[in-house]
Amino acid sequence: MTHSIVLDELDSHGPVVHLSQDAVASLESTELVEFRPRVGGGYEVLPRGNVGAVRLGDLQIEVRPKDKVGVAQLLFLLGYTRDPGFRLDDIGGTTDEHLLSALAESLARQARRAIARGVHHAYVSVDEAARTVRGRIRIGDQITRRPGLLVPLEVTYDDYSPDVPENQILRSAVRLMARLPQVGERVRTELSIVDAQLDGVRVIEHGRPLPQWVPTRLNLRYHNALRLSEIVLRHQSASTTAGDVEMAAFVVPMWKVFEDFVGTALRTALSSTRGETREQYPVNLDVRPSSLPAVHMDVDIVHLMRGVPVVVADAKYKAESASGKYPNADKYQMLAYCTALGLERGWLIYARGDRGPGVRRIVNTGIEIVEWPIDLSVEPRAILAQVDELASAMAGSASSTGRVAIRT
Template identity: 55%
Template structure:
């Protein structure tokens, strides 16, 4: 029987549980929770900034995101951050009871939909040595590798095959999910049937880069399954760990997930406006000084900067942990003041994950203001993207209304 331990991401105190010492060590290595010895053979578990699940044999430990956004919302944030083509219905109907059971069910369902009209075929460019002519002979390679030899022949041809990138990604995700212990027998049977359907498709070595694929009319029915499969392959692992027990883990850092989502969503929302949006914008806080190397300067990487006319115009910073009444956001505003000063803009936007409205703070003795803007990630995807569009519209309209920033204004005055 599976022992299921569920923790809240913002749990303020550790939870004491009984664990085998080897299981405790493996759990601590997963990065999902910190594991510390306690009295009486018990161990204390404490969330450490990540969410997800780790299953070790019959032990399942889950850390739920704040506001219990659920697996469907989490997968949407992960998928959209990687590819704006990720649609809300790609994860529709995902249950939120057990993360691995939910992932397995969703992957099985989306892969079945992808393959219901048969396995997709495509042309694959092949270069190999054969004893018969196929395609064209690579004369240069033949002369270099086999001088004076007639056979085998170095040939190149396009093979119409199932062994294409789309099928490799699907099969790799299905195979990985099949290694998760304690999956329901019906789901495991469906995954095994899907794996058999993809017979002849080569396997991707664990940890190897995923092959690239391009959305098209031909592979449109594969889209939702492929995007979910890529999330599984990038964030999940399953291997034999403690003794003969299989260890499966799906662990993500919510601060990174939120920052990546905001960066991608804002870039999409600002795309109709003039200028360019760049994530992790590099700059320096201090001036260059004679006699010192560039590496000696105080470097900074701003989460998101939208530049117009080659000069920074709007500055954004994504913060997953929103301030509370007992948690004053001093450090966040100090950081934004530094960004504005270094980049020469008069306003910055602090994007917090959580419900609420907007608040504008004017910094004393400066012409700089910092606006706090909330994104409630528990909203439906459509509403969440609409809120990001509201942020993009507001920031650009304020910029156009006169909040150009010191650098941009000086460039206009100088005719740059």
């Protein structure tokens, strides 16, 4: 019988479980949860800031996003970061409150549609040893590997095959999802049927980079399924064993998802302005050269005009405190960014808040720090509208300083 534990990503207390040290180490390797030893024995299970699910034998642990991020919104954020043209329609939409079951059902549906008219084939180059000539003989390999022998022949030829990147990505995602917790038997069966139809297609080993595929008219029916498959594969965690017990996990670092989304969405929204938007922009806080090691910083988002920074922003997936304040350390960090870049205004972008944007003027300086919340609980179109409003405010602010106008 499966023992299920459900946590919220902000929980500060959790249930106590009794597990072996090997099981604890395996589960902690996913970075989904941590285990704190208790005086009376056992371990308290606590979230580590990520969301997702892990199954180890009969134990299933799920960490859900905080209330501000619904499952549908989370899937949208994941997809948009990889492809700014991504919309929630690409995964068919979902009203399921469980991340994995929603993801699995969407994948099964899109995978069935992708192969409904047959499995995609394409010509691929094959190198093999054959007893008859096919394609062309690789003379160099023949001499090196089989000196003095006429057969087998080292040949290269083109084969019309289903073993192409599109099918490799799709089959690997289907196999992984069929093994994860919170996937119902009906959906698991549908995924298994798709897996069987992709017989002969290689499965990508865990940890290996995903093969590249190019969207074309020929693989158009695969596009939605592949976008969703890439979400699944990029966020799978360690799929190992603890002793003889198999473990599978899907883990999403929410802070990283939010930062990547804000960077991508702002870059897209600011693309209509002059200049360019860069992420992880390198800058030093201290004057160089110096006899001391540099104080180096990588700034989340910087918009430049003619090579000069005019906008600086930092995305923070953090909750307000009970008193309605964000952490002071965020302001210290932004003050350092503004100082190093010579800017009079910095933008701290938060994942929602109970109040609207606010501006803080820093004493003894001419620097202002804007706290701008983005409500992630609304539909994707409304989320992007908020980013567009933010980008417009940034452009207007940069123009009003008199340093440079970035509006077209």
